[in-house]
Amino acid sequence: MEMNANYTSFVAVGDSFTEGMSDLQPDGSYRGWADLLAGRMAARTEGFRYANLAVRGKLIGQIVDEQVDVAASMRADVVTLVGGLNDTLRPRCDMGRVRGLLEEAVGKLTPSCRQLVLMRSPGRNGPVMERFRPRMEELFGYVDELAARHGALVVDLYGADVLGDQRMWDVDRLHLTAEGHRRVAEAVWQTLGHDAEEDWRALLPSAVRPGWAARRVGDLRFARQYLGPWIGRRLTGRSSGDGRPAKRPELLPYVDPRS
Template structure:
C-alpha cells in the first residue's frame, strides 16, 4: 500500500461497532472510529465524501439486505465491512449461513470499490469472550480467506492485546470506549498506507484491581442496565437498532475543521471536547 495514497471517499457498513457506540458526544450522538477515520481522510482531500450505513444490533443477513447493495452503488474509494459478530453471540448460530452471507457481501463489494477493508474484531477479555471464542475465530478465519481471494485488507484488531484490555470497553462490556475507537481508527488508517500517528497496539499500564465490593457493584449495574435488557431483546426477537436509520445514508462531502472530528448536521466536522 502506497504511503502517499489518496482517498476521495469512504463508506462504512456494519453494526454498533461501526456506528460508534459507546463513543458518545456531548449531544448524545455517537462518533466512533469510522467518523474519526473520515475526519482524518478529509483533511487530506478537498471534497472528501463519507457515508456510514451501520446500525446497531444488525446481523449479517440484515447488513447484506439493507446495506451492501447501497454501498456497492456508491463506488467509493474505500469500503469497510464489519459484520457477523452479533450472529456469533446468539445462543443458536448457523455459522455456515454466516459464512455464506459474508461471502455474498464481499463478492458484491470488492469489485465495486477501490479498496475493501475487513476486520478481525476486538473482544473484551473475560469469560464471555472465552465462551464465544471458537465461533469468532471461525468467522475470522473465513474473513482471512475472503480477503486473500478478493484483494481485501484485513485489520487484525483481535490479535492486539491492548484492545482486549477491559479498560478499553464501556460499562456495557460490549462496546469500545472513545480511546478504543481512536485506536481502531488509527489501525485502519495505517492499513490504508497512511503515516502513523502513534502505535495503536501499545498496551495500557498495569491495572490496579478494584476492591471486591466495587467489582460486585459494577457487576450488579451491568446485569441491571445492560445484560437484562439484552436478554429480553433476544427472547422477544427485538433489536436495539429496530427502526433506526443509518446516521449518514448518503455519500456526501465531509469537510474537516482544524481541531474537530464530529460531523454536524451539514455533514461537516465540528470541534468536540
C-alpha cells in the same frame, strides 16, 4: 494496496461497532472510529465524501439486505465491512450461513470500490469472551480467507492485546470507549498505507485491580442495566436497531464537526 493513496470517498458498512458506540458525544450522538477516520482522510483531500450506513444490532443477513447493495452503488474509493459478530453472540448461530452471507457481501463490494477493508473485531477479556471465542475465531479465519481471495485488507484488532483490556470497554461491556475507537481509527489509517501517528497497539499503564466488592457491584449494575435488557430483546426477537436509520445514509462531502 496503494501506499499513501489519495482516497476521495469512504463508505462504512456494519453494526454498532461501526456506528460508533460507545464514543458518546455531548449532544448524545456517537462518533466512533469511522467518523474519526473520515475526518483524517478529509483533511488530506478536498471534497472528500463519506457515508456511514451502519446501524446498531444488525446481523450479517440484515447488513447484506439493507446496506451492501446501497454501499456498492455509491462506488466509493474505500469501503469497510464489519459484520457477523452479533450473529456469533446468539445462542444458536448457523456459521455456515454467516460464511455464505459474508462471501456474498464481499463479492458485491469488491468490484465496486478501489479498496475493501475487513476486520477481525476486538473482544473484551472475560468469561463472555471465552465462551464465544471459538465462534469468533472461526469467523475471523473466514475473514482472512475472503480477504486473500478478493484482495481486501484485514485490520487485526482481535490480535491486539490492548483492545482486550477491560478499560477499553464501556460499562455495557459490548462497545469500545472513545479511546478504543481512537485506536481503531489509527489501526485502519495505518492499514490503508498512511504513516503512523502513534502505536495503536501500545498497552495501557498498569492499574490496581478493583477489590472483590467493587467488582461484584459492577457486575450487578451491568446485569440490571445492560444484560437483562439484552436478553429480553433476544427472547422477543427485537433489536436495539429496530426502526433506526443509517447514521449517515448519503455519500456527501464531510466536514469534521471538531474543525
